[in-house]
Amino acid sequence: MDGDETVVADLVTTACSGDRRAVARLLTLVERGGEPADAVAEATHPLAAGAQVVGITGAPGSGKSTLTDGLAASLAEAGRRPAVLAVDPSSPLTGGAILGDRVRMEAAATAGAFIRSMATRGHAGGLALAVPGMVRVLDACGFDPVLVETVGVGQVEVDVVSVADTAVVVVTAGWGDAVQANKAGLLEVADLFVVNKADRPGAHEARRDLELMLDLSEVTGQAVDRPAVMLTTATEGTGIDDLWSAIQAHHGRLVTEGRLVGRRTRRHRAEVRSRLEHLLTEAVEDRIADLPALPDGVPGTVARRLAAELLGE
Amino acid sequence: MDGDETVVADLVTTACSGDRRAVARLLTLVERGGEPADAVAEATHPLAAGAQVVGITGAPGSGKSTLTDGLAASLAEAGRRPAVLAVDPSSPLTGGAILGDRVRMEAAATAGAFIRSMATRGHAGGLALAVPGMVRVLDACGFDPVLVETVGVGQVEVDVVSVADTAVVVVTAGWGDAVQANKAGLLEVADLFVVNKADRPGAHEARRDLELMLDLSEVTGQAVDRPAVMLTTATEGTGIDDLWSAIQAHHGRLVTEGRLVGRRTRRHRAEVRSRLEHLLTEAVEDRIADLPALPDGVPGTVARRLAAELLGE
Numbered sequence: 001m002d003g004d005e006t007v008v009a010d011l012v013t014t015a016c017s018g019d020r021r022a023v024a025r026l027l028t029l030v031e032r033g034g035e036p037a038d039a040v041a042e043a044t045h046p047l048a049a050g051a052q053v054v055g056i057t058g059a060p061g062s063g064k065s066t067l068t069d070g071l072a073a074s075l076a077e078a079g080r081r082p083a084v085l086a087v088d089p090s091s092p093l094t095g096g097a098i099l100g101d102r103v104r105m106e107a108a109a110t111a112g113a114f115i116r117s118m119a120t121r122g123h124a125g126g127l128a129l130a131v132p133g134m135v136r137v138l139d140a141c142g143f144d145p146v147l148v149e150t151v152g153v154g155q156v157e158v159d160v161v162s163v164a165d166t167a168v169v170v171v172t173a174g175w176g177d178a179v180q181a182n183k184a185g186l187l188e189v190a191d192l193f194v195v196n197k198a199d200r201p202g203a204h205e206a207r208r209d210l211e212l213m214l215d216l217s218e219v220t221g222q223a224v225d226r227p228a229v230m231l232t233t234a235t236e237g238t239g240i241d242d243l244w245s246a247i248q249a250h251h252g253r254l255v256t257e258g259r260l261v262g263r264r265t266r267r268h269r270a271e272v273r274s275r276l277e278h279l280l281t282e283a284v285e286d287r288i289a290d291l292p293a294l295p296d297g298v299p300g301t302v303a304r305r306l307a308a309e310l311l312g313e
Numbered sequence: 314m315d316g317d318e319t320v321v322a323d324l325v326t327t328a329c330s331g332d333r334r335a336v337a338r339l340l341t342l343v344e345r346g347g348e349p350a351d352a353v354a355e356a357t358h359p360l361a362a363g364a365q366v367v368g369i370t371g372a373p374g375s376g377k378s379t380l381t382d383g384l385a386a387s388l389a390e391a392g393r394r395p396a397v398l399a400v401d402p403s404s405p406l407t408g409g410a411i412l413g414d415r416v417r418m419e420a421a422a423t424a425g426a427f428i429r430s431m432a433t434r435g436h437a438g439g440l441a442l443a444v445p446g447m448v449r450v451l452d453a454c455g456f457d458p459v460l461v462e463t464v465g466v467g468q469v470e471v472d473v474v475s476v477a478d479t480a481v482v483v484v485t486a487g488w489g490d491a492v493q494a495n496k497a498g499l500l501e502v503a504d505l506f507v508v509n510k511a512d513r514p515g516a517h518e519a520r521r522d523l524e525l526m527l528d529l530s531e532v533t534g535q536a537v538d539r540p541a542v543m544l545t546t547a548t549e550g551t552g553i554d555d556l557w558s559a560i561q562a563h564h565g566r567l568v569t570e571g572r573l574v575g576r577r578t579r580r581h582r583a584e585v586r587s588r589l590e591h592l593l594t595e596a597v598e599d600r601i602a603d604l605p606a607l608p609d610g611v612p613g614t615v616a617r618r619l620a621a622e623l624l625g626e
Contacts, residue, residue, distance in 0.1 A: 269607050272601075280623070299588055303591075310589075
């Protein structure tokens with residue numbers, strides 16, 4: 001056992017005894033990547049008990065943070081041990097999240113939920129690598145459920161949410177959002193829709209638009225389990241309990257219909273695939289960096305030659 | 314010369330003689346990928362004359378399509394041969410672009426610009442693979458400039474725009490958009506900002522907010538060439554000519570300061586890297602598909618073992 005592994009093993013023991021600072025340190029190690037992150041993965045994998053993972057995504061301004069805050073607060077008050085992993089898009093220019101996202105989730109934090117924000121940019125390997133490992137840490141430390149909140153704007157965010165046990169997509173009033181959700185590919189991954197800000201004009205129309213799009217998808221035969229469309233007003237706490245009931249109902253169907261195992265196998269495969277692609281990309285970068293100059297010529301031809309060399313063909 | 318290559322060579326000859334249907338067919342071949350796309354790349358690479366490439370990106374609703382339409386129309390009327398490559402996010406659920414994006418760009422089409430829409434989803438290999446090859450076809454067929462329009466919501470779209478000669482980022486009034494542009498990493502890649510819908514309240518404040526963010530980035534020493542912030546009202550055609558002048562001024566600085574070569578080398582490298590990563594990802598998928606079952610265990614460990622096998626280490 002080398003130095004990293006000893007430190008990590010101690011941290012894991014401390015974290016599992018309920019020390020939240022130790023949990024935070026483990027999460028930081030995973031977020032930074034590299035060998036310490038690998039050591040954390042090795043140590044926490046056997047401890048992970050299979051916590052329920054709920055993905056929550058939506059456009060900026062949809063109120064999904066407030067909703068996640070309310071949900072986590074309500075779960076903590078009900079005696080559960082929820083953790084929130086909030087993924088903030090941020091810029092290297094300003095060095096972090098701009099809107100002070102780290103001070104959101106006040107209700108949940110006060111109620112005892114564990115809250116962690118992470119930036120989507122500027123850390124090695126990206127979201128698809130860090131998030132599954134961070135969920136594993138939280139699971140190993142006894143948090144359940146783990147709520148993963150992301151901004152649903154990019155493919156990576158969609159991928160992260162789509163491997164949750166239950167993927168919740170938050171929209172607000174107006175046709176525009178339903179269309180945007182569709183464009184972003186969220187209709188396909190959503191297990192549940194939430195029309196938030198239900199007190200505003202157009203919320204019921206937004207629900208109807210979503211139902212219409214779902215009708216269309218049933219016609220094309222893609223829906224296995226038609227997503228419910230819930231209405232919430234997160235700022236007032238309205239609809240939060242019903243939302244949790246709907247999440248539980250979805251999770252219950254996954255269990256009774258034997259589909260939970262499939263979801264988790266898919267999650268495992270997605271993580272292996274992301275890591276494998278990352279390792280190969282690193283090998284590519286190393287190979288390109290080793291070249292005195294990138295050969296001129298048709299890029300596809302240059303790439304095929306380099307790939308053949310790399311794969312030893 | 315096999316069948317594909319003969320067909321492609323004939324198509325390229327026809328396309329270069331000014332037959333727009335042949336150009337469209339070449340673009341379709343590139344978009345579909347595979348061996349025909351490779352044959353098109355081989356055939357068009359020597360013909361590409363180095364057309365000016367302008368990337369235009371912005372959030373949904375920023376009016377960037379109308380702006381691109383106006384710009385292309387104005388260029389065509391001035392005797393240039395502009396082409397537009399408009400990247401539409403779309404959903405496999407509905408089988409294509411939802412808002413009828415293909416019927417946008419009416420002014421430009423009427424004025425004689427070549428317009429091509431492509432969907433971001435559902436075609437093999439993705440945007441990063443298809444766009445550079447499509448630009449090469451348009452360049453080889455004598456179109457200049459080539460305007461590439463994407464929705465600036467995902468990393469891939471940002472990457473596509475960031476390798477243009479000039480990257481134009483379109484925002485609208487309101488602090489929110491400047492913040493979103495920053496969050497999406499657009500501040501770093503923009504060579505020019507456009508505050509569109511300048512006739513609406515808040516446009517001048519949006520410009521000031523952007524200037525403020527740019528001041529901040531100069532302090533951190535990241536700006537080589539500070540982006541200008543232009544005001545346009547695309548629906549009225551206001552500011553379009555000034556925008557083109559600003560694009561030309563930026564392009565002129567790239568040329569006189571010897572930076573255009575660097576940009577294009579970066580574009581070449583980015584394309585080789587995307588293709589290489591794609592080829593290796595395909596090798597990964599093949600390898601995973603060949604396994605009777607993905608091994609259980611810590612995903613990182615499983616991935617490292619598979620990577621070592623693949624790379625013959």
